[in-house]
Each structure stands twice: as structure tokens, then as C-alpha cells.
Amino acid sequence: MPATDRSVTEALHKRRSVRAFTGQPVDPALLKEIFAAAQRAPSGGNLQPWQVTVLTGEPWQAVKDEVAARIAMGREGQQPEYDIYPRELTEPWTDRRFGVGEALYASLGIPREDKRGRLARFMDNYRGFDAPVMLFLHCSRIMGPPQWSDMGMWLQSVMLLLVEHGLASCPQECWAMYGETVRRTLGLDDGQILFTGLAIGYADEGAAVNRWPVPRAPLGEVIDWQGF
Template identity: 35%
Template sequence: MNSVADAIQSRMSVRAFTKEPVSKEQILKILNLSARAPSGTNTQPWKAYVLEGAKLEGLCKQVCDAYDSIAANPELEKEYQPGYDYYPSKWFSPYIDRRRENGWSLYGLLGITKGDKDKMHAQHRKNFQFFGAPVGIFFTIDKELGRGSMLDYGMFLQNFMVAAKGEGLDTCPQAAWNAYTKIILPFIGAQDHEMLVCGMALGYADKQEIVNTFRTPRVTAEEFTTWLA
């Protein structure tokens, strides 16, 4: 039981990886463990695409080029839209407050100040290189499935990240990729009925990088729980 708690507590979004390779056997083990997640009527709505080597580099280059083109011409952003709304259309408290705290805490650690657009762009761009990880994974779902299947998918993804910690590996779940589905889905050979859920960086954390000292705070159970008796 302690090992499970330790894996959950030590899991974090790693934003700098070493180039140490991850074996296919390890990845398959993690995916098979992840697939023990519950799903409504055992629908198992998950599908994974694993990229390494030249394929990973090729995809990253295409998306980085698109991201850079938007910075040069913001009108191009209209061409890149996610398959679903991950965030609310209008932010409100307490969620906007947590978002701001998270963003400025991370940027502050990296010495990026408000208004420093070039450094912000460069840091955000690292998303589209999987933060240097040797493995990048894209997860898709059938577009015809309901909201409940996204709940199932979240449990699958949490299993994946905790199982990865059990293997001594680190991860970063990434919604940043979702805007570039028109590039990603054809590249990975996804079917027309598939929708991108998220990307995931997988590898070994670079412990020398200051960005990996950043840990996000959590609201305590006492604050978000109502007891009824």
C-alpha cells in the first residue's frame, strides 16, 4: 500500500527529460496495467499511438513549425482548433486564481517575467518537443462515445502515470497538443472517427533542470469535502 501512495505522491508533470531510452517492454507493461482502469460497461475507450526516434522528431518539427507560424501571424490560430473544449470558455474563481498561480509560479522559477513574450513562447514550445522525452504518446477516443467515456479515460491516464512511476519513469500529460489535431491525427494514421484526448511525454526526468523542482499545490480534502450524517 505504501508503494501505491508513494507513486501517487511522487508523480508530477516533468518538463525536462534525459535522452535515456525506454524499452518497448516497459511501455507495454505500463499500458497493460493502465488498461485495468474501470470503464462504463467495460467499453475500454482508450487507444494509444507511441512515437519514438525519427517519427517523434518529424511530428515535433511539424507542430513546432505551426506553432512558430502562429506567433508570426496570429490570424493562423483559427486554422488550429482542438476537437473538444478542455478549458471553460469564460474563466471564473477559484479556477482562474489557481491557473494564474500555477502559471506565474512556473514562469517565476524560470526567470520569465510578465510581458516577456519571446521567453514564454520558447518555454511553451517545449510542449511540442515532448520536453525532450524519448517517447511521446498520443491518446485518442471514438468521437461518438459519450461524456462518461472521458471520465473512464481520465482513470486510464492516471493509471498510466502511476504505473510509470512504478517503473521508475516520469510523465507529463499534455493538452497543449490538442489544438494541432489536423497535423497529428493524419500523421499517426488515426481514423476519421477518432478524436485526440491528449499527448503524454514519457521518460526519465532530468534532475539537473530547475523546472523539475516545480511542484503544484493542492487544495486539502477538508476544503473540498462536505460531510453528511
């Protein structure tokens, strides 16, 4: 399949966390091409700490089934690999997190008081939003924050390359809430730690959940210019 968005700028503006996918399968040869290109992502000391498991079909369904069983156990079933958000998150980050969540549910027409409706929609996370492919990104537990940063650069490279080829994705750290179950189902030993999932497929362009605007902080909030 030919690339559709050749400009990095175009890919950056078009990329978003897609939460509704079509049932169209993804060509594994295309994924191999994308992953081969993503290997050019930088890493300190050229460690390339990222390790990846890519699933579709029955193996992907097995992960969903195993995690669903843990979810049914309530809080006792959770197996967090790490704190996804800081426990003492403050402004402006709390406002950004709250704001994007409210905008998401507003796009679905689910008001704040509809707790059941919001929970049902949240559970779509653990179905990968019906994406046909799930990528799990993990690494050796000996790796530290710099190597986790390297994994993020690899992941961003993959997401932009997916856009370039007409595909969509949604990074999902929520899978790390059931890290032990995911790792066991993938056949990974305890020497590995699960970082995130990445749902991959073709976006349902007509779905409202894929069309609401996602704001970004203005440059004045994040960049301090000195000496210019």
C-alpha cells in the same frame, strides 16, 4: 527493471508533470508491461474506450515537424479538437490556473514582462520537453463524457505505473490544439478525436522546472462531508 515505488500513496506523492527529460531511451518491453497493467483501469460497461498511439524516433519527430509548421501559421494554423479550458472559467479555478503558471515561470526565472522568454518556454510543450517517447491518447468520436472520464482513469493508471518503475511523464492536452495535424500524421481517420499527449521518459532531476512545489487545494475546498 524492478519497480521502485510499490506504494500507491508513494507514487501519487512523487508523480508530477515533468518538463525536462534526459536523453535516456525507454525500454519498449517495460512500456508494454506498464500498459498491460493499466488495462485493469475501470470503465463503464467495460467499454475500454481508450485507444493509444506510442511514438519514438522518426515517427515522433515527424509529429513535431508537422505541428511546428502549423504553429508557424499563427492562429490560423490552430485546429482545436475541443475547449481545453471552459471559455467562462471563474474563481477558484482561474486563480489555480494563474497561480501554477506563475510558479512555473518563476522556477525558470522568467518574469511576467518577458513575453518572448515565456513564449519560447511555452513552445517546449510542442517538443514534448525532449521526452524520448510520446503517447497520444484518442478515442472514437461516438464516445461521450463518461468515456472521456474512463480515459482519464486509464491515463492516471499509466502515470502512476510509470512512477513505480522509475519513469516520469507529463500529460499534454496542448496537442489537441493541432488535433487534425496530429491525427493525420498518426494515420488516424476523422472518426477519432485526439484527447491528449503524454510525454514519457526519465526526469532530469536537477532541472529547476522539475523541482518547484505544485500546490493542491485543501480538502475543505473540494469535499463536503455529510452525515459524519
